[in-house]
Amino acid sequence: MxxxxxxxxxxxxxxxxxxxxxxxxxxxxxxxxxxxxxxxxxxxxxxxxxxxxxxxxxxxxxxxxxxxSQVTRAQLGMWLAKSFALDYGQIRFIKAPSPDSYFWDVDNDAWYANSAMLCAINGIFPAGQELHPEEYVTRIEVARCIVRAFTAKNINVPMIMLMPAFTDMEGLPHEDVNAIVFVNNTGIMTGNGEVFRPGEYITRGELARIANRSYELFKMNPPGVKKMEPALQIGAEEIKTSDEYLEVSVEIPVISGMKNTAAQQKINEHFKQVVQEQREELLAMAVENKQSAEEMDYPFHQYQLYARTGPYFENGKILSFYVDYYNYSGGAHGMTDRRTYNYDVVSGQALSLKDVFISGYDYKSRIDTAISAEISQNPDDFFAGEFGFKGIDLDHKYYLQNDALVLCFNQYEIAPYAAGIQEFRIPLQDFSKGLNPNLKLIN
Structure with missing residues (x-):
């Protein structure tokens, strides 16, 4: 009972x-x-x-x-960061990076923030814009991100290269076509009969299957990138001053660890000189403008000089980074000048774009084609005709980030001010046969 x-x-x-x-x-x-x-x-x-x-x-x-349920971009970022063990690679930071410096609409405390930032650092998510974390992602975006993740980790997957006969691939950008070829041939993602359905949203159940197949490939084909202890370090000398004429807030790069100490000293002195010259020029303009404002009875706005150093890449052979110099001298807005710096780690010699490649290699045509293709995807964001992109200079400014060559264009160069600094990231693997072997940029 x-x-x-x-x-x-x-x-x-x-x-x-x-x-x-x-x-x-x-x-x-x-x-x-x-x-x-x-x-x-x-x-x-x-x-x-x-x-x-x-x-x-x-x-x-x-x-x-x-x-x-459909997968959001925040969820996609979390999966990518976990599955591919994303990290900084060979990129170093003077100050710890924060997610809100990569995306305008991301709170640093959000549950997905660090994963999204790692995706941006590795070139999987585009940085310097809004992430739209709650937006649903399409099959083609997932495929594209998967390929970028494998590239970022330098994972080479052996497979038979067959062009799938999907009828809905026509008109897709070159990167998207390659993404479909990769995920289909590896079995990570497949289509339905004659269609891939690139524009359809993906569900969490589908992503689970994709996650497992990607994980199996990841285990069978370990990353080829080996982390190296940095030979050099970049610190920063901070200067902050403010008076009635000019506000200054700058981080002056300070390189240490270079074997050629004379070259190192010369480089560090150059960074100091750039700031000093800009400071003197702005101060003289501000004094003159303030005096005119008082005489003609119109408002004077304090001038500004800011300088920030971006993340730096160093692999024992080359040191690569950029510095953003922001000047405000009245008017509607200031201007940011992004300057790139690339040095031979041993000699301290500055390396121009042509030094990245072997002699006689036609890198310009390849870069021009890649940039033109990317612009064609969003032509309304760029100038057209005589003010538009006409090709890079042979010594165009660039910097390196892990697996990619990044080409920079300042405000108004090829796009309106509101579009900001334009950057085009091209995988180094695309130049594999033309890269300078002494720089050891790819394995």
Missing amino acids: KKGMVFLLVMALLLLNPAAYSAKMLGPGDFYDTGGHWAEAEIRTACTNGLMQGVGVNEYGQQIFAPD
Whole structure:
């Protein structure tokens, strides 16, 4: 009798609190809403391997995965960062980077912030704009990001190169076509019959399957990038002053560790001189303008000089980085001048764009083609005709970031002021046969 009463009491408690029962029955990777779903096994595997996780609990406190919900860009970033073990690579920072310096609409404390930042540092998400973290992502965006992630980790996947016969690839940019070829030939993503469905949103169940297939390839083909201890360091000398004429807030780069100490001293003196010259020029203009403002009774606005050093790349052979100099001298807005610096680590010699390549290699044509193709995807963002992009100079400014060559254009060079500084990131692998072997830019 007593045993019967205990049984009834336990059953009553379970009926009143079904979450307790489900919590005991569900193991790692199991969720209340995935039982019987076509992706149940894929979801269990992805979660067990730490590639994905649930989205919370339902009204009964039961863990749910939401397998048919569409994937947001924030969720995509989390998966990419985990699956590909994203880090800084060979990039170093004078100050620890923050997510809001890469995306205008990302709070540094957001659950996805660091993952999104790592995706930007590795060239998977475009930086310097809005992330739109809650926006749903399409199949082609996922495919594109997967290829960029494999490239960032320098993972070479052996496969038979076959062009899939999808009827909905026509008109896609070159990068997107290559992305479809890669994910289809590796089996990471496939189409439905004759279509790939590039513009369709992807579900969390589908992403679980993609995550598992990517993870298997990642394990079978380990990254080729080996971290190296930096031979050089860049610090910063900070100067902050303010008076009625001019506000100054600058970080002057200070290089240390270069074997050629004379060259190192000369380089460091150059950075100091640049700031000093700009400071003197702005101050003289400000004094003159303030005097005129008082005489003619119009408002004077304090001038400004800011300087910030970006992340730097160093692989034991080349040191590469940029410095942004911002000047405000009245008017509607100031101007930012991005200057790039590239040095031979041993000799301290400045390296121009042509020095990145072997003699006789036609790097200009390849770069011009890549930039023109990217501009064609968003032509309204750029100037056209005689004011538009006409090709780079042979010594165009550039810097390196891990696996990529980055070409820079300042405000008004090829696009309106509001578009900001324009950068075009080209994988170094695209120049593999033409790169200077002494710089050891790719393995």
